Amino acid sequence: MLTQAQAAPGVGLDAFFKADGVAVIGASDDITKIGGRPVQLLRKYGYAGAIYPVNPKGGTIQGLQAYASILDTPTAPEMAILAVPVEATLQAVRDCASRGVRGVIVLSAGFAEAGPEGAALQAELVRVVRNHGMRLLGPNCLGTVNVVDKLVGSFSIALEQSLPPAGQVGIVSQSGNIGSFTMRNMAARGLGVSRFIATGNEADVDVADGIAALAQDPDTRIILCCMETCRHAGRLIEALDMARQQQKPVIVLKIGATEQGQAAAASHTGALMGSDAVFDAVFRRYGVLRVRSFEELLDVGHAAALLRAERLPTTDAVTLVAASGGFGIMMADAMVQAGMTLPQLADATQALIREAVPTAGTHNPVDASAQMSARPDILLKMLTALQDDSNGSTLVLLLALSLYNPRLRGVYLEALSRIRASHPDRLLVIISQGPADAVAEINALGIPVFPTIPAAASGLAGLVRLGQLTTLPTAAAYGGPVDSVDAAVFRNEFHAKKALAAAGISVPREEVVTSADDAVRSARATGYPVVLKIASEDIAHKTEIGGVALDLQDDDAVRQAYDRLMANARKHAPQARLDGVLVAPMVRGGVELIAGVSRDPVFGPVVMVGLGGIHAEILKDVALQVAPVSEEEALRMIRSLRMFALLDGARGQARADVAAAARTVARLSEFACRHAADVAEIDMNPILVRPEGEGVLVLDALMVPTSGHRPAH
Numbered sequence: 001m002l003t004q005a006q007a008a009p010g011v012g013l014d015a016f017f018k019a020d021g022v023a024v025i026g027a028s029d030d031i032t033k034i035g036g037r038p039v040q041l042l043r044k045y046g047y048a049g050a051i052y053p054v055n056p057k058g059g060t061i062q063g064l065q066a067y068a069s070i071l072d073t074p075t076a077p078e079m080a081i082l083a084v085p086v087e088a089t090l091q092a093v094r095d096c097a098s099r100g101v102r103g104v105i106v107l108s109a110g111f112a113e114a115g116p117e118g119a120a121l122q123a124e125l126v127r128v129v130r131n132h133g134m135r136l137l138g139p140n141c142l143g144t145v146n147v148v149d150k151l152v153g154s155f156s157i158a159l160e161q162s163l164p165p166a167g168q169v170g171i172v173s174q175s176g177n178i179g180s181f182t183m184r185n186m187a188a189r190g191l192g193v194s195r196f197i198a199t200g201n202e203a204d205v206d207v208a209d210g211i212a213a214l215a216q217d218p219d220t221r222i223i224l225c226c227m228e229t230c231r232h233a234g235r236l237i238e239a240l241d242m243a244r245q246q247q248k249p250v251i252v253l254k255i256g257a258t259e260q261g262q263a264a265a266a267s268h269t270g271a272l273m274g275s276d277a278v279f280d281a282v283f284r285r286y287g288v289l290r291v292r293s294f295e296e297l298l299d300v301g302h303a304a305a306l307l308r309a310e311r312l313p314t315t316d317a318v319t320l321v322a323a324s325g326g327f328g329i330m331m332a333d334a335m336v337q338a339g340m341t342l343p344q345l346a347d348a349t350q351a352l353i354r355e356a357v358p359t360a361g362t363h364n365p366v367d368a369s370a371q372m373s374a375r376p377d378i379l380l381k382m383l384t385a386l387q388d389d390s391n392g393s394t395l396v397l398l399l400a401l402s403l404y405n406p407r408l409r410g411v412y413l414e415a416l417s418r419i420r421a422s423h424p425d426r427l428l429v430i431i432s433q434g435p436a437d438a439v440a441e442i443n444a445l446g447i448p449v450f451p452t453i454p455a456a457a458s459g460l461a462g463l464v465r466l467g468q469l470t471t472l473p474t475a476a477a478y479g480g481p482v483d484s485v486d487a488a489v490f491r492n493e494f495h496a497k498k499a500l501a502a503a504g505i506s507v508p509r510e511e512v513v514t515s516a517d518d519a520v521r522s523a524r525a526t527g528y529p530v531v532l533k534i535a536s537e538d539i540a541h542k543t544e545i546g547g548v549a550l551d552l553q554d555d556d557a558v559r560q561a562y563d564r565l566m567a568n569a570r571k572h573a574p575q576a577r578l579d580g581v582l583v584a585p586m587v588r589g590g591v592e593l594i595a596g597v598s599r600d601p602v603f604g605p606v607v608m609v610g611l612g613g614i615h616a617e618i619l620k621d622v623a624l625q626v627a628p629v630s631e632e633e634a635l636r637m638i639r640s641l642r643m644f645a646l647l648d649g650a651r652g653q654a655r656a657d658v659a660a661a662a663r664t665v666a667r668l669s670e671f672a673c674r675h676a677a678d679v680a681e682i683d684m685n686p687i688l689v690r691p692e693g694e695g696v697l698v699l700d701a702l703m704v705p706t707s708g709h710r711p712a713h
Contacts, residue, residue: 009209009212009235010208010209010213010216011209012135013135013197013205015078015101015102015103016103016137016146016153017213019153020049020050020078021050021073021076021079022078022081022151024052024083025080025082025095025096026083026084027039028055028061033083034083036061037154038153038155039053039062041152045152045159047152050074050075051064052065052077053067054067054069054070054073069095071095071099076101079103079105081107082106082108083155086109086121090124093128094128096134097128097129097132103134103136104129104136105136105141105144106136106138107141109139110140111139112203113140113201122139126203129204135209137200137204138201138205139203141176141198141199142177142198143198145183145196147163147165147167147193147194148194150163154196154198156183158180159180164183164184165187165190167191167194169305170194170196170214170224171196171224171225172196172198172207172210173196173207174198174229176200178226178253180196180198182224186224189298190443191305194214194220194221195213195214195217206231207227209235209239210225211225211250212239214243215243215245220248222248222308223248225252225253226253230279230603237282240282240288244469247309249312250286250289251288251290251297251301251304251466252288252291253291253293253294253296254279256276275601275602275606278600278602278606281626282626285625285626295455299450299451300463303448303450303463306448307427307446307463311425312464313464314471316341317340318342318394319364319386319395320332320364320365321368321382321398322366322367322397322398322400323368323369325361328361328366331398331431331453331456331457334457335396338458338461340457340460340464342365343364343391345362345363345364345366346389349385352382352384353382355381356379356382357372357378366386373402373408373412376415379415380415383395384419384422384423387419387422387426388423394427395426395427395428395429398431399412399430403435404435409438413438413441416445416447420445420446428447429448429449430442431449431450431453431456433451475633476628476630477628478627482677483674485678485679485703490537490705492536493535493700493701494511494579496682496703497510497701503667503674505668506664506695506696506697509584510584512535515562519532519562519581522583523555524555526584529551530584531548531584531585532548532558533547533549533565533581534578535581535582536577536578538577539573539576544572545573546565547565548565549561550586551586562581566581587697589691590656592611592689593611593647593686594608594686594687595607595610595664595668595684596608596683596684597669597672597681598680598681600626605626605627606626606627607624607625607626607627608624610622610641611646612685612686621643623637623640627669628669628672629669630666633666637662638658638661654692655691657692657693660690660694660696664696677706679703679704681702682701682702682704685701685702687699
């Protein structure tokens with residue numbers, strides 16, 4: 001028997017999406033009740049398999065033969081929907097196991113989200129299903145829908161009036177209401193849905209299972225996900241990588257971005273929240289587009305579904321067209337702020353635009369004036385010139401009021417229809433707020449429509465991200481040994497840096513001494529000038545107690561500094577355990593970086609890099625990623641910093657050895673994975689990045705043990 005942690009995500013979910021026979025336990029004649037609605041919806045929409053209502057009273061329910069127990073059904077259904085009270089759920093699951101059911105949906109609430117007793121009952125449900133090789137969805141969930149096969153395992157009110165049209169959008173949501181709201185809104189936009197799954201408490205089946213199942217589903221081309229948290233980081237990562245390999249865009253509305261939102265999500269799901277920035281990093285690594293609002297989920301999801309993976313933009317270049325110079329400027333501002341670029345049009349293209357519309361401004365954005373819509377042939381000639389331009393950009397056309405005018409609407413729809421026929425592979429996007437039937441006609445041509453300029457700018461930037469799925473490198477994976485670290489690394493920076501040096505990270509020649517005479521001897525061996533620093537595991541911030549002396553030029557300065565540092569430590573940290581004083585060379589030149597590792601509660605070791613000083617601490621100019629990272633990924637992290645120019649030779653300065661810095665970050669991430677059981681945090685600050693070709697030096701380092709590791713003394 002496979003446990004959830006052992007099974008690959010998505011395994012066994014065909015029991016919910018391709019079930020041969022469905023039992024509804026707790027079935028009711030009353031279609032307003034949770035037990036009545038699944039029976040009604042299965043019958044209403046024409047599910048072709050056997051439907052077995054189960055109710056202790058037997059008889060008939062909604063015109064179907066009912067059974068007192070699932071053990072009495074003529075055949076064993078592959079899926080069972082449980083709509084029974086909490087106290088009856090465990091026995092119902094046991095009966096399903098005895099009958100050979102493969103998938104159980106528990107709609108009822110009152111489990112882990114309700115307190116310790118409910119959590120214990122939920123754990124027992126999981127034990128039963130895993131002992132029998134079943135999968136369990138829920139509890140406290142809104143179930144599943146396979147639109148293609150009319151298989152409804154849900155009581156969602158979004159299905160009462162109609163089933164969404166069958167299509168290629170798959171939806172997975174931890175929140176049933178948000179997920180069903182997404183399904184209904186997609187249907188209202190005329191888009192078809194393939195599969196829907198709401199995971200609820202995720203006692204067994206989780207959001208990773210849903211993503212993985214949709215990634216492998218031939219009816220699904222795009223995945224929309226509404227996520228509150230992640231319970232199993234490795235499984236989520238595996239599922240996202242499945243979608244990446246299948247070239248299926250994943251768009252995630254991740255809620256709980258603030259401390260208050262995270263607290264609300266935790267109380268709702270009983271889950272442990274990870275850092276929101278770490279989720280962003282994971283999504284970025286696997287080509288997932290994170291959106292920040294429900295409206296953006298719908299807008300970008302709609303556009304991606306229309307374009308499909310093969311037509312998504314792979315370049316950030318846009319050509320902007322409006323009948324007003326003012327609107328063109330607004331479009332340009334929004335696009336550039338979203339990270340898009342505006343290439344210059346070729347001379348031949350500009351000449352063709354002037355032939356079509358003599359009054360047009362032919363730079364990008366194109367001020368086409370009201371003349372562009374005088375006749376369909378004029379508009380078509382201008383659009384053709386733009387689509388034939390060699391820059392390969394996405395053409396973005398703003399229609400502020402034109403679609404509300406019957407004459408102009410006809411002009412635009414005719415021209416758009418003809419340009420799509422003549423240039424089927426070139427991307428064209430419209431900005432318009434309606435009317436709705438005109439937008440639907442444009443969508444039917446395979447042309448996305450965004451309601452506003454900001455929505456179009458952020459939406460196009462997101463589509464570009466999705467369009468680059470094929471270029472994403474395979475994420476680094478740690479396959480080395482996992483072992484303990486010498487407890488001495490937690491005592492002081494000398495031992496910490498010694499361990500880092502063994503991992504291939506460059507550190508200066510250093511020594512810990514316990515007398516002024518030894519300090520002088522070490523300084524002479526090192527070469528003046530030198531630095532002295534107090535060495536103690538109980539003093540993390542040495543400068544705050546006067547525990548650092550810089551730029552010491554001779555023996556007398558070293559003797560005085562040694563005595564001063566020891567006196568300061570005894571005065572300001574009388575309880576601190578003192579190992580002595582560290583003697584190190586005074587190193588100058590280069591740019592300071594900071595790098596470190598912290599432990600995320602969901603994803604484990606996370607590596608961070610940023611510019612040193614105020615850039616990391618005040619400006620928050622840092623990049624992070626789940627460990628390990630390759631040298632190439634570390635280089636991308638460093639290049640993503642807003643102040644990267646300081647490393648890249650700004651204002652005539654020598655370029656820093658960025659390759660050596662990336663190598664250092666990658667080796668740090670591997671060290672963190674190797675010693676994840678013992679080391680909770682690592683801080684390398686500062687890292688001096690010398691001129692190109694001269695490498696880096698880690699000038700200070702601190703390691704913090706995990707709660708389960710306490711160094712011996």
